[in-house]
Amino acid sequence: MEILSRDALPLGGFAGIVEHRLVTDSRIFGERKTPVTFEGLGSMVYLADAQYKPFGSSGMHPHSETDVISIIIDGRVSHKGSMEHGRDLVAGDVQVQRAGGEGFSHDEVNPDNAKNRMLQVWALPEEKGHRAAYKSYTPKLEGVTRIYGGDKSQDDTFDSHTIMDIVHLKAGSHLDLNKDTLIYVITGEADIIEADIDEQGNSEPKNAENIAINSIVNGDLVRSTAAKVIAINDVHLLIVSQNQ
Secondary structure, eight states: EEEEEEEGOEEETTTTEEEEEEEEEEHHHHHGGTTTBBBBBEEEEEEEEEEEEOBOOOOEEEEEEEEEEEEEEESSEEEESSSSTTTEEEEEEEEEEOTTTTTTEEEOOOSSSSSSEEEEEEEOOSSSSSOOOEEEEOSSSEEEEEEEEEEOOOSOOOOOOEEEEEEEEOOTOOEEOSSSSSEEESSSSSEEEEEETTSSSEEEOOOOGGOOEEEEEEEEEEEEEEEEEESSHHHHHHEEEOOO
């Protein structure tokens, strides 16, 4: 198990944004990759925890053959661009833009005189040449909401073997993870216990004599092969995993 703390990373940014980059995958950043940041998982290649300055914006810019996931945490975002221009997003909302071969341009704007907070995640599509498309979600406040990935037989999310879920756990509840996973703590605090997988595919804590319990808080990114997450208080997570 590896844990990377947002607050231990340098603060960067561009235009009207300041941000901590936690995942900068070598597949797209190459020699520009920041050494202390994590590699991605599956097709997920980038994760940044960003704050927009008051009335700040990213500026209009294009994407091609990239899926761009925006998770609004605090404040509001006014979305401008070639898809769903004029849409307003509020804390809790998620938008997913698939550039495909057609591509899209967008500018995310903070309309308020106070900072907001947003996660930006990129994934590489498994097949090139898709038409540009847009989906949005308002995840439920308890449990798991899928925002990305799944097979081609469904249309709720863009298809991919890489799965992204928004998870809200109430204090005292837990979540078992039984595969390679990236876990980002958006808000709240939890304990995470490294686990083994039993014959039924369930995660069980390792031998009690060697058990290690780590406390994870807002801004921590965890890479784990199997784990049990126990919410100390209400906790909001982004979970990235990979289906075979």
